[in-house]
Amino acid sequence: MNFNNVSFERSFGTSAQLEPSTMPEVAFSGRSNVGKSSLLNKLFNRKGLAKVSQTPGKTATINFFAGDGARFVDLPGYGYAKVSKSEKERWSELIEGYFNQDRDFALVVALVDIRHAASDLDENMIRFLREADLPFVVALTKADKLSRQQQNKQKAALKRQLELGQDAPMVVTSSAKGEGIDELRRIIKEAVS
Numbered sequence: 001m002n003f004n005n006v007s008f009e010r011s012f013g014t015s016a017q018l019e020p021s022t023m024p025e026v027a028f029s030g031r032s033n034v035g036k037s038s039l040l041n042k043l044f045n046r047k048g049l050a051k052v053s054q055t056p057g058k059t060a061t062i063n064f065f066a067g068d069g070a071r072f073v074d075l076p077g078y079g080y081a082k083v084s085k086s087e088k089e090r091w092s093e094l095i096e097g098y099f100n101q102d103r104d105f106a107l108v109v110a111l112v113d114i115r116h117a118a119s120d121l122d123e124n125m126i127r128f129l130r131e132a133d134l135p136f137v138v139a140l141t142k143a144d145k146l147s148r149q150q151q152n153k154q155k156a157a158l159k160r161q162l163e164l165g166q167d168a169p170m171v172v173t174s175s176a177k178g179e180g181i182d183e184l185r186r187i188i189k190e191a192v193s
């Protein structure tokens with residue numbers, strides 16, 4: 001798995017448009033603005049591959065990126081307060097539609113901001129992943145905004161809040177500083193092999 005050789009494939013606006021799964025898929029979930037695009041760009045060493053947006057809540061799409069032996073799936077960010085009801089319905093349709101399909105789910109990377117308590121929507125997402133028995137890892141984002149001591153405190157608090165075991169996979173990451181990126185790459189490689 002070469003993380004430097006990933007290219008954008010297609011965006012889909014409805015789950016009915018999704019193409020059949022032909023390779024293991026690594027999907028990324030999280031609320032809008034959690035740092036998903038930044039993390040994807042950092043993982044793939046490509047500044048502009050996934051758009052880093054200052055204005056979240058744009059039209060929800062699922063974006064596919066192809067690598068050698070795996071696909072990376074950028075799920076629409078959830079929980080942006082200002083989007084309309086119809087946009088929220090589109091979001092649910094896309095995410096639920098994606099996970100209801102018969103696909104090769106190798107791993108879901110669930111992004112959660114390390115600075116705050118998990119939101120209700122974060123809790124729902126993690127609960128869904130656990131109940132659906134999907135393989136997942138929680139990636140805590142924006143670690144550079146906290147001291148090491150605060151990071152450890154938040155990591156423990158989020159494990160408790162999300163009802164994850166002490167040894168549940170949770171990676172502390174910073175797209176700004178590169179922390180945790182190699183560890184996340186290792187976990188992804190392991191999941192798709």
Ligand SMILES: Nc1nc2c(ncn2[C@@H]2O[C@H](COP(=O)(O)OP(=O)(O)O)[C@@H](O)[C@H]2O)c(=O)[nH]1
Nearest residue numbers: 032033034035036037038052053142174175176
């Ligand atoms: N300090 C810091 N800021 C980050 C990090 N990752 C993302 N951001 C910032 O958070 C905002 C949202 O990032 P983006 O990747 O677009 O989030 P997305 O909506 O989840 O795709 C942008 O202003 C980023 O520059 C990080 O690791 N550290």
Ligand SMILES: [Mg+2]
Nearest residue numbers: 036037051053
């Ligand atoms: Mg984004």
